[in-house]
Amino acid sequence: MSKLVTSFFVVIALVAGSAQAQTYWKYAGNFPNNDYRGGSGGHGIAVDPDGKVWTQLINATDSITTAQGTRRAVRVVSVFNPDGSQAPFSPIKTVTIGGVTDTLYNSNRGLRADQDGNILVVSFDVVYRLDYKTGAGLAKVQPTAGVTLTAPAVDAQGNVFTAPVIPPQAPVQIFDKDFNFLGNAIDSTVGFSRSFEVSKDGNAIYWAGYTNHAIYKYTRPDEFSAYAVTDTVLKGFDSESMTWEPNSDNLWASAGSYNDLPNRFPGATTSWKPNVWYAYNATTGKIVDQLEWQLNTPANPNERPRGLAFSPDGNIAYAMCFGASDYPVVQKFVRTPLASNFNNQGNFPNNDYRGGSGGHGIAVDPDGKVWTQLINATDSITTAQGTRRAVRVVSVFNPDGSQASFSPIKTVTIGGVTDTLYNSNRGLRADQDGNILVVSFDVVYRLDYKTGAGLAKVQPTAGVTLTAPAVDAQGNVFTAPVIPPQAPVQIFDKDFNFLGNAIDSTVGFSRSFEVSKDGNTIYWAGYTNHAIYKYTRPDEFSAYAVTDTILKGFDSESMTWAPNSDILWASAGSYNDLPNRFPGIIATNWSPNVWYAYDVTTGNIVDKIEWQLNTPANPNERPRGLAFSPDGNFAYAMCFGASDYPVVQKFMRVGVSVDGKESNWAYVETFQLHQNYPNPFNPQTTIPFELQKPGRVLVVVFDMMGREVKTLVDQVMQAGAHNLTFDATGLSTGTYYYRLKFEDQVVTKRMLFVK
Known part of the structure; x- marks a missing residue:
């Protein structure tokens, strides 16, 4: 299975859906392609009602000819169709409103779709509203001249909330859908912010001042009353990105990055992961899902979550990071049912x-x-x-x-x-x-x-x-x-x-319990703990x-390793010892009488x-x-x-014939692994496979006891047909297995070496 980003991860991840229809977020690659990068990284993303993806890079990536005939660098808004092609009006370099044209010279600061699906574009200290069908300017407002803004927030009535990045330069202000000023929501902000959100009725503000190491919840009883801090939620979050999931009460927020690590709220012990967006259900106060950015460089402080947006049906997510120009800035994830192989x-x-x-x-x-x-x-x-x-x-x-x-x-x-x-x-x-x-x-x-x-x-x-x-x-x-x-x-x-x-x-x-191959990790399934404790030692x-x-949420009474892999299978519970009882903020939805396959390398559920x-x-x-x-x-x-x-x-x-023999080839969603030829062989054989898209491929040969014999390839490969040669010179006659891992999908086949 492809990259699950759950990791539900808290592997909890997996369970955005019901027990009858568990789902996970499958990594679907960079969007629109591997070349969309630059401008010191992304700083705004939104999806309109047609599914078009609107994006900003923070700094200049294009230029325009001025009235004086010189070229000047500009920031642009790039708009992509769901298939990755550019919209006909993209990129947007200027915005014309009431006959006055503004060029987007200033730094891009955030995007948000409004109540009608039109796009709010923040350029330094100005908010523009653009028609999502044409890209044309509709209106603009400058809340406080010279004060850089976060991504705005919008309630169901179309009221637009604006806020400063740097406290306390300006208040959180409210404008109606025509950009008429209604008043201040918060007179003085606390903590540096890149994003915040408001409830549909406009009576709750979720303030993600990431230097506060938590999210402050401001509420008011009605539109005529003042806001006040009534709760501190998601303690340990250094959040720079927040958005609502369509048609739900799930507020998605990033927990932090390797530049601003999570889990630093005083007095609170938490274990949030960097570069993960968690779905916080505002009704129950529980974490119900998660999605993990796939780092281009391990522990990279320059990959900072800076935007997340969903397709109108909520089944596709587009994540964005900020911090450098040398990696693709948008990743695409698809909500996928967790099916058994x-x-x-x-x-x-x-x-x-x-x-x-x-x-x-x-x-x-x-x-x-x-x-x-x-x-x-x-x-x-x-x-x-x-x-x-x-x-x-x-x-x-x-x-x-x-x-x-x-x-x-x-x-x-x-x-x-x-x-x-x-x-x-x-x-x-x-x-x-x-x-x-x-x-x-x-x-x-x-x-x-x-x-x-x-x-x-x-x-x-x-x-x-x-x-x-x-x-x-x-x-x-x-x-x-x-x-x-x-x-x-x-x-x-x-x-x-x-x-x-x-x-x-x-x-x-x-x-039951298990240990890693090197003996330095113990997976302890004390089922009355409602989770699995991981004990490690350095040597x-x-x-x-x-x-x-x-x-978390597992009442596991059975654990075992899949052969020749890093996949740990564990039962989640039974109708005698029901799963999903781990205390705290994490809500899980594991099913009784199901063994789940946990990839200990990625932390993902893969089968x-x-x-x-x-x-x-x-x-x-x-x-x-x-x-x-x-x-x-x-x-x-x-x-x-x-x-x-x-x-x-x-x-x-799946892929094994009903008589118990392996098929000559095994098909999964993203690749096909064929039977080696010749088979039996002496001493060389060819292993053919095909990739549906580019990505990292790992092919390893094992002996009958599951011991690794040779790694044939471990690198990024392009889509198409490939052949690998395995040379068994020096090995004993017998059965060997070759395993291909691509993203989180794994297929193993058997071959016979006869001298």
């Missing part, structure tokens, strides 16, 4: 696999075999005393649903000592070699994925029930308790030697500390898989496991809570 293929291995109060562990090995646990007893064994005793088992299924020859597993023998699986099953995970870590109450066993034989075991803390474990790329195994704070999160090496504690005391009940010799709270409930709103169908085939084309989801429904559902990635 996986189709449900029914119950696995069949409709009869149920019981034991539901599932509690699932993993897939390098051969594609699916390992499963039900939490309680579903079989029995004859004891040494000749009696039958109930046991928990590990059931292992081939990809076609038949049982593996060594399944079910009832006992584990290690070093000549046999343990019977009497205790409750608690989780499964494949380790770095593909062998399976099996948790039986307070013990972790390692089983050979080819034979089911026991290899090793460890008991982190006697009597303390464990979650599913986590494993890093070096084979270090992380264990954690279900119930806090009964035991720490502990680290064992690949031979189960104790290395130390990662987290001395856990927070929140947990069923293996340092201590972990909480550095972020992500996926989802939804469990098909057997009973509507069933609290006893709680997501408890997810695992992928080695190529990532199949997913196996598991639920827990009762014995009366099949506990595993199988999902197939």
Whole structure:
């Protein structure tokens, strides 16, 4: 999926829509093209009723011949049709009103569409109204001579509010729709400002003095009364851009930039991100959406959010930044439904696999075999005393649903000592070699994925029930308790030697957690925390500390990595533990019984898989496991809570044929990845793909265990057909995977190297 800018990000992002129609903002590139730049960056943007995009760069980018025959630099207003072509009257260099022509010599300061869709253009200390259909001048007003203005604001009656950039040079003034002066709204402003907004009825002013590190809300009971500060909202915002979303109560405001960092309001602990616009619902006081500028240079102080405008239907957003001339100043985003790239293929291995109060562990090995646990007893064994005793088992299924020859597993023998699986099953995970870590109450066993034989075991803390474990790329195994704070999160090496504690005391009940490949980040899904805590350390010799709270609103009981990727899949909650309960200003709309794919690199939600409930709103169908085939084309989801429904559902990635074989090519919205040729190959093969538009392409080859073999390309490429050559000289015979990532869309395909 393309760049999600949510990041809902607060990944919250995603959820501007309802639970039935979740959406995200997909980055659609620079607008109108990559060459629209200069003039020290953008300083005004608006969209008219026809969808035309009106823009200003702050400084001169054109010139005009004066009456004296000399050329003089001018600021212009550029107007683009939705397809990026220029409107016939664009660029606008002069404005004629009442027979008097003004040339736009002075700095551009802001744009706003008025109640009729005509455009208010601020040129230093003057506000012009231009006809949105023709670009012709209609009226102008100069609130205070010599005082530079912010972008204006307009209420539903057409009253125009103007304000100074620098306090307290001038008041906030109100003019009617004919530019007749009505009076002062605020006699003296506080804080430098670039933009502010007013409510539809004109009785609330949202003052974004960005040096105040918050937004002051001025209100009046009616048009005959004075305004007064009645609230301070969006504490931590250094906002330089504000606008209303069409036909809604959502006020969009930028939180800050790397020049004016957010989160500096005294006494308030906040975690707003630079270069993100957040949607603040003025009715509920909650953040309901977000949109993130895609930085051209990391942490660039010269990319400062300075404008945001929406198409009339609210489904396209145009964002603008200010500060330098060396990057495109407008980015386009499209509101897009969050759809799954996986189709449900029914119950696995069949409709009869149920019981034991539901599932509690699932993993897939390098051969594609699916390992499963039900939490309680579903079989029995004859004891040494000749009696039958109930046991928990590990059931292992081939990809076609038949049982593996060594399944079910009832006992584990290690070093000549046999343990019977009497205790409750608690989780499964494949380790770095593909062998399976099996948790039986307070013990972790390692089983050979080819034979089911026991290899090793460890008991982190006697009597303390464990979650599913986590494993890093070096084979270090992380264990954690279900119930806090009964035991720490502990680290064992690949031979189960104790290395130390990662987290001395856990927070929140947990069923699953994950660690990054390098082992330096722990994603802690204490589902009673209603979010996921991110613990990090700079290196293996340092201590972990909480550095972020992500996926706010998640009551997650299941987490896993997608193969060969930076995509962390996590369940959002269930009808037993509903999502969207994280306290505070963030409003989220995650759906129960859905696993969301979180790109840990971008912070975006890029995919989802939804469990098909057997009973509507069933609290006893709680997501408890997810695992992928080695190529990532199949997913196996598991639920827990009762014995009366099949506990595993199988999902197939779009682009894979119904017989389980990959199609020769995989199509997604912005590129096509074809099958390599020749295949099998020795030692070279060609990987063809096609891009629908230019952008950064990352193609990486992995081995069967998900270890990176080679990066074939990581650079911006032009639209069209491309071929890459992979040379396997020096590698072992076997199956390899090649993965293409373009924006936030990822496709993986398989190839066979045979010497």
